[in-house]
Amino acid sequence: MTSAPSLTAPVPRPEAPQAARSALADLGQEILALTKRLFLQLARRPSTLVAGVLQPLIWLVLFGALFAKAPEGLLPDGMSYGRFLGAGVIVFTAFSAALNAGLPVMFDREFGFLNRLLVAPLRSRSSIVIASVLYITSLSLVQSLAIMATAALLGYGWPGAYGLLLVLITLLLLVFAVTGLSLGLAFALPGHIELIAVIFVVNLPLLFASTALAPISFMPAWLGWLAALNPLTFAIEPIRAAYAGNVSLTAVVLEAPYGDLTGAQCLLVLAVLAVGLFLLIRPLLDRKLS
């Protein structure tokens, strides 16, 4: 170090640095850094990851055991309850992880870290949202894979290569949609207490009002309708079909009170939901992040 270290850079400042760097490179750099921060936080405080796997794991094991001696042929296709439940718990895992996507953003809002990000010359403030989406998507998929592995160990099946692809695409679509919802809530609500309250209230009822734990044929009409309109159901049924070895997207997977839906149609609903939610929250994000 020289005797009088310079506070300004020893190399002369480039005169037109912006033109030389591409917008894409900048975007990549900032998204990478923001995503890296979220993963660093996870690495040092893995409780989110652990809890996110432990809870559905307990559900899978206990619920599966609960109905282990249920009469044969009770469920459609003579499926065992464990296999039936498996798809439900996998979706539940991904859903819960995605529903919590807004929490880190909410904390950043509350404790002023977001302001630090907003003072920086980001190429696009969507980088903040994109980093969140990347992080939560990875987290959800990893947790879901862990549950799938456990399900396989418990003898509840494995979807096979093509089926696995189908499962992952389905989960991805659901996670996008729910992440959009969670981020919207994170910017709309005034504090983390309110956000946690909403997450808490939404989480379990949505699970019960879907086909995660029981088929529609078990439900009274009103619940059947709710389940048939529940986004979780649109993710669960294609996955259940994939586990049953039925990977044809044109086969009917959901027998709803309003009609039958094929696997492709279920995925379409999820895709529309994901796109729709992000479009919905876009004005809110623009307002908050500009």
Next chain:
Amino acid sequence: MPETVIELEELHKRYGPVAALDGLSLQVAKGTLYGLLGPNGAGKTTSLRILCTLLAPDSGSVRVAGLDALAQPRAVRELLGYVAQEVAIDKILSGRELLELQGALYHLPADRLQARLAELTDLLGMDAWIDRRCGTYSGGMRRRLDLASGLLHDPAVLVLDEPTVGLDIESRATIWQVLRRLRDQGTTVLLSSHYLEEVDALADRLAIIEGGRVIAEGSPTSLKNALGGDRVTLRVREFSDEVEAARVQQVLAACPGIQQMVVNRAQGHSLNLVVESEAVMEPLRRQLAAADLPVFSISQSRPSLDDVYLQATGRTLMDAELAVAGSRDPKAERKQAMR
């Protein structure tokens, strides 16, 4: 003709019924250290937030190095480094990781980032703790980290909001030294403070802000000289009262050479006098002795920045601070800062 690098013109900003900024205008020349002086709630933080493109004003214009901050916020952000009052850090990351994140957000290439990191760690003495988690840092460390964060991309303009609040004397002196050297090396420094001493010691020029507008502007020396007259602070007793103060005022009314007399209620009912010159001291003492009044202390000085403030706003900075202290709501302020 010194180049104007920051230009705020007629800024207005309301938060509900409260006008935080009410027509604030100021200009900062390149390569100078400019101070914004005023009590909390005067509008300093709001104007700095608007300057750093965190907030949009209701009306008015903001120009940095000729660029319109409202039209080209990103270009302006590249030129500015902001050291905020609320030190928002991520407790889980280490100081180094936080700076690396900052560098990436400012699109610094990796080698330049590492070089700057090394320089700033050395300069601000962060070597011992930069790899520890931010959550373990003391106030002084956090402030130094924040300063490094603002300087990382080598900005043309550094903006600091109350940089030495809550710091010990040593940390304060270090920061002052760093700011002076920055200015000497050509960086424009704009800082807000409610410490008279800080602005007096550091600023090349200052603006006194009250009620969301600039009510006095100039270099510390010129502002003080413009006041004219010496200041005398008289205490007949260490802590006097209303009645006695009134009596002293009556006694001194006849004394020649006293231009102004104010009872300072916040400082034990002492009397702040503005006198023509030192020559008034003798007759003053004689007058007091004749009226059989004791003299606990009598001090005389050239006009100070406190006097400039008193003249411009009608009360001392300390009184203004006290007046605001009761009505401040930290929760509401946090909500205001939240995006």
